Amino acid sequence: MIKTIYSNGKIIAKTGNEIVAEAMRQIEPDVVAAYPITPATEIVQIFSQFVADGIVKSEYVAVESEHSAMSATIAASAAGARSMTATSSQGLSLMWEMLYIASGLRLPVVMAEVNRALSAPINIHCDQSDTMGARDAGWIQIYSENSQEAYDNMIQAVKIAENAKLPVLVTMDGFIISHCMEVVEVYPDFDVKRFIGEYKPDRYLLDVKNPYTLGAIDLHDYYFEHRYQIAEAMKNARDTILNVANDFEKKFGRKYDLYEKYMLDDAEIAIVIIGSAAGTSKIAVKRLREKGIKAGLLKIRVYRPFPSEQIVMDLKHIKVVAVLDRADSCSGAFSPIYSDIAASLCSTGIICPKIVNYVYGLGGREIDVEHILSIYEKLKKIVLGIEKPSNKVEYINVRI
Amino acid sequence: MSKKMIEIRWHGRGGQGAKTAALLFAETILATGKYIQAFPEYGPERMGAPVQSFNRISEEPIMIHCGVVNPDYVVILDPSLMNSVSVTGGVNENGKIIVNTSFTSSDIAKKLGILVKQVHVVNASQIAIETIGRNIPNTPMLGALVKVIGTLDINEVLNNIKNKLTTKFRHKPDVIEGNISSIKRAFEEVVS
Numbered sequence: 001m002i003k004t005i006y007s008n009g010k011i012i013a014k015t016g017n018e019i020v021a022e023a024m025r026q027i028e029p030d031v032v033a034a035y036p037i038t039p040a041t042e043i044v045q046i047f048s049q050f051v052a053d054g055i056v057k058s059e060y061v062a063v064e065s066e067h068s069a070m071s072a073t074i075a076a077s078a079a080g081a082r083s084m085t086a087t088s089s090q091g092l093s094l095m096w097e098m099l100y101i102a103s104g105l106r107l108p109v110v111m112a113e114v115n116r117a118l119s120a121p122i123n124i125h126c127d128q129s130d131t132m133g134a135r136d137a138g139w140i141q142i143y144s145e146n147s148q149e150a151y152d153n154m155i156q157a158v159k160i161a162e163n164a165k166l167p168v169l170v171t172m173d174g175f176i177i178s179h180c181m182e183v184v185e186v187y188p189d190f191d192v193k194r195f196i197g198e199y200k201p202d203r204y205l206l207d208v209k210n211p212y213t214l215g216a217i218d219l220h221d222y223y224f225e226h227r228y229q230i231a232e233a234m235k236n237a238r239d240t241i242l243n244v245a246n247d248f249e250k251k252f253g254r255k256y257d258l259y260e261k262y263m264l265d266d267a268e269i270a271i272v273i274i275g276s277a278a279g280t281s282k283i284a285v286k287r288l289r290e291k292g293i294k295a296g297l298l299k300i301r302v303y304r305p306f307p308s309e310q311i312v313m314d315l316k317h318i319k320v321v322a323v324l325d326r327a328d329s330c331s332g333a334f335s336p337i338y339s340d341i342a343a344s345l346c347s348t349g350i351i352c353p354k355i356v357n358y359v360y361g362l363g364g365r366e367i368d369v370e371h372i373l374s375i376y377e378k379l380k381k382i383v384l385g386i387e388k389p390s391n392k393v394e395y396i397n398v399r400i
Numbered sequence: 401m402s403k404k405m406i407e408i409r410w411h412g413r414g415g416q417g418a419k420t421a422a423l424l425f426a427e428t429i430l431a432t433g434k435y436i437q438a439f440p441e442y443g444p445e446r447m448g449a450p451v452q453s454f455n456r457i458s459e460e461p462i463m464i465h466c467g468v469v470n471p472d473y474v475v476i477l478d479p480s481l482m483n484s485v486s487v488t489g490g491v492n493e494n495g496k497i498i499v500n501t502s503f504t505s506s507d508i509a510k511k512l513g514i515l516v517k518q519v520h521v522v523n524a525s526q527i528a529i530e531t532i533g534r535n536i537p538n539t540p541m542l543g544a545l546v547k548v549i550g551t552l553d554i555n556e557v558l559n560n561i562k563n564k565l566t567t568k569f570r571h572k573p574d575v576i577e578g579n580i581s582s583i584k585r586a587f588e589e590v591v592s
Contacts, residue, residue, distance in 0.1 A: 001433040013430045013438075124442070146465070176465050180439040181426050183461075279463035368466040 002183060005253040009185040016147045016177035019184050020086070020112045020170075021046035023154035025056055026192040029110075030081035030199075033061035033072035038124050039174040040088040040114035047086075066091040070098035070109075077107040078214055080204025082158070084109070088174060089116035092130045096137075099167075103138025103230060105215055108161035108168075111139075112154060115275065115326075116174040117363040125364020126174040128275060131303075132327035132336045138230050140168040140237055141304040145278045147177060147184045149301075152254055155187075158196045159244045164237040166230075173276040173326075175364065187252055195251055234305045241302055258307035260299040261314060263289060267296025269379035270315070272341055273324045274300045277360070277367050281324075284372035295376050300337065308344035315345065318353040320379045320389065326361045328393070335359050335393060354382060354389045360396040371396050406549065407468045408455040411487050412477035415447045417538035421477075422453035424564065425542055429455075431560040432552065435462050450485050475545055476500060477524070477537050488512050498544050498590065500524035500537045505592050520548050522590035524582075531582040532575070539579045540586035547587045554587050 002011050014022065021043050024032070032051075034044040051060040059076075063069045069085050076083035087095065092113060102109045113131055117123040131141055140160060144150035150172040157168040172178055187195075203212055218226055238258060245256040262282050264270055273281055278299040288295040298314060300307075315321055323342075325335035334342065338357035345352040358375060361367045375396065381387040408425075412418030419440040426438035437456040454468045470490045479501040481487060491497065491514070498520045499508050505519040512519070522544045524537035532539070542561070546552045562580055569575045 002430075002435060011430070013427045013436060146463075173465075175439075175442055179442070180437060180465070181423050182437050183430060183435050276465040279465045282463050366467055368469065369464070 004185050006185065006187055006251075008188050008191060009252070010188075011183060011185055013181050014147060014184050015042070015179055015181045016150050016172045017042035017114070017179065018046060019147045019151045019186075020154055020172070021050070022186060023151050023192075024084060024112070025050050026189050027082075027084070027155065027158055027196060028056045028193070029058055029084045031059045031061065031073065031076035031083040032085060033063050033069045033076065033083070034085045034087070035063050035066045035069045035091060037066070037088050037091040039116060039178045040086050040091070040112065042178070043086040043112055043114070066094040067098060070095040070102065073109050073111075074098060074102050074105065074107055077102070077109050078105060078204065079206045080201050082108075082162075082199040084111065086112040086114075088114040089118055089130045092134060093118060096134075099134055099137040099139060101215070102167040104226075106165040106230070106233070108165060110154070110157045110161050111167070111169040113169045113171045114174045114178045115171050123363040124174070126176050126276075127326045127362045127364070128171070128173075129327040129362070131169065131171050132325075132329075134169075135304055135336060138166065138234065139304060140164065140166050140234070140241070140302070142168065142170045142302055143274050143300065144170060144172045144177065145276055145299060147172070147180070147182050148254075150177065151184055151186065152248065152252070152256065153301075155192055155195065156241075156244045156248050156256070159247075160237070160241050162199060163244065164233060164240040166233055166237055171275070176276045191251070195248070237305050238302075238307060256301065258300075258302040258310060260301060262297040262299065264296035264298055264314060264318075266294060268294040268319045269321075269376060269383060270296040270298060270318045271322045271324055271372070271375060272298045272300065272315075272337060274303065274337060275326060277324070277326065277372075280367060280369055281372045284369050284376060287369070287373070288376055293376070293380070303337070306340050306344070308340065308347070311341065312344050312348050312350070315341075315353060316348075316350055320354045320356070320382045322356050322358055322375050322379055324358045324360055324375070326359075328359045328362065338393075356382070356389045357393045358396055359393050362398075365397055367397065404460070405456055405458040405462070406473070407471045408457075408473045408475065408545070409468055409471040410453045410455075410475045410477065411481050411485060412451055412453075412538070413447075413481070414449045414451050416477045417536060418451050418453045418477055421475075421538035421542060422455050424539075424561065425545070426455055427564060428542075428557050428560040429457050429552070431563075432556055434459060437462050441467070450481055471495060473498065473545060473548065475541050477541060479503075482508075482511060488514055491518075493518070496520060496548055498522070498541065498548055500541060502526070517592065520544065520590050520592045522586050524586055527582050527585045527589065531585060532578040540582040543583035543586035544590035547590050554584075558583060
C-alpha cells in the first residue's frame, strides 16, 4: 500500500507534464510567457487553461516564439514579477541569446525544460543535448529522474533562483517522463505557497521611487568583474541549493542533495548518470548486488553548479567509473558530464579511479537494464585487468 | 525488476483509445494502493496507424524507465493488427494474450502460433456497440484484462472507474452507465 511521506500529502497519478503544470499552479507565478513545443506543450497548455478558468491569478503571455518567451519572462522578472516559462529542444535553442541575458542580469527566472534531441535530423524524442548545450549559460540546472522529482524540483527552484539571484531550469526526460503517468505525492496548495513564500525582490524596475539602470553597456572597465560575480554566484549557489533542500526535507520529508548515491559507499565499480535512465540503472545495480558484485551508482541532480569537490570525495575509492552521457559534444574528444568528472578528479591530485565515457540514448534510442549490465560487465573486466579502459567515447546500442 | 511486477502491452490503432485505456487502467489500479506506470509509444500520430501503450503494476515503487520488453499480458483492441504487427513479440509461454474478436481462442492460438491456454477472447466491439452505442473497445477490454489478471478486485475497479468517469462526464450520465456495464460484461464474457 502506498503511503505518503508528508502527513498532509496526497497520492495521485499524473504524467510528468501534468505534474509540472500542477507545481506551476501551486506556485502561481505573476507571469508565465511561453510558446508550446513537443514534448513540453502540455505544461503550458494545462497552465494556460488554469489562467483561462481563473484558477490562478497569473498573467499568461502567449508569444510568437521562444526567443520572445524568454524575452518577456526576463522583462517581467526585471519589472519585479515572479516569472516562469517552459520549453524543450529547438525552443531552448531559439532562446539562446536571451538565456545569457537572464543570468547576466541576475534574474531569478524559473524554466521547466523537457529534454529532447536537437535537429537535424529532426527528432522529437529524448536526449539531453538541448540543456547540455546550455551548460555554460549561467543557469542553475537541476535534472529530475521521475515525476516526483520534477514536482519537488520545481517547487525548490523558485526559492533557489530567488536566493541565488540566478535563473534555474528544471528538466525531465522527454516522453519517458513527460508523457509517462506515474505515482506522485503532492502537497497542499497552502503548504507549497508558504514554503516558497512571497517574492520580495531587492530592487526592480517598476519601483519608481528607487530608479536604477539595468542592462547598461559594460566594457573592459567592469565587464570582467561582473562576469566574475556571476561565476562566484554559481559556485555559492551550491549552499543555497542545499539549504533549500534542507528546508524542503524538514517541511515535506523528501531528502534531496546535489547528487544521489545508490549503493556507492562500498562499491568497486560504478556509473555516473543523469535523468530517467538512473532509475533503470538502479535495477541493474540491484541485480548485480544480488550476485555479490559490488556495483554502485551516482546520479547527478544538480549539474550546474557542478558539485566537483563533493563528487570526487564520493568517487575516489571506486576502481573503475563509467560516465554516461545522453548528449554527444561532437568535440572530437569527450562528452559533457565525463569532461566535468574527469576534470574534477584530475584537479585534486589524489589517485583517481579509471574512468570511461559512454554516450547512449540519442534521439530516444532505448536504454534498458541489459544495456546497463553490459557496461558493468566491461567495468568488471577492467578491474580484473582483462581489458584496458577505452580512451575515447564508447557508444551503447548504436549501429556502427 | 521484481517478480511481483506486472507488465502489460496494449495494441490498437490511432483513435481506438489504447493510450486512454492504459492511463485509465493505471489510475484505477493506483486507487487500489499499488504503484503504477502508463505510457504510450509515440510513433506516427495518424488515425488508424498501429499504436502501442504500456502499463506496469507493482507493490513496490517502480524505478525502471525503459520500454516493456517481455509483457505478462498483451491486449489487442483491433484483431486486424494480428496480420501486420508482431503482437506476440517478447511474450514468453506464461504470457497471456487478450483479443477483441468473434473467433475462438483456439482459432487465434493457431493464427498466432502460441498455446491455446495463452489466449483469451472477448467480443469487445460487440459489447461496446450494445452498451455504449459505438465501437470503442478500449473500456470493455479493461474488464477482460482484470478478469485474466485474476488478482484484482473487479468491484473495486468498477467503483474507481465510475468515480473517474463521473468527474469527466458529469453532464452525460448515459456515457458513465454504458462504460461501466461494458466493463462488467467483458469481465463476465471473456473466455480462454
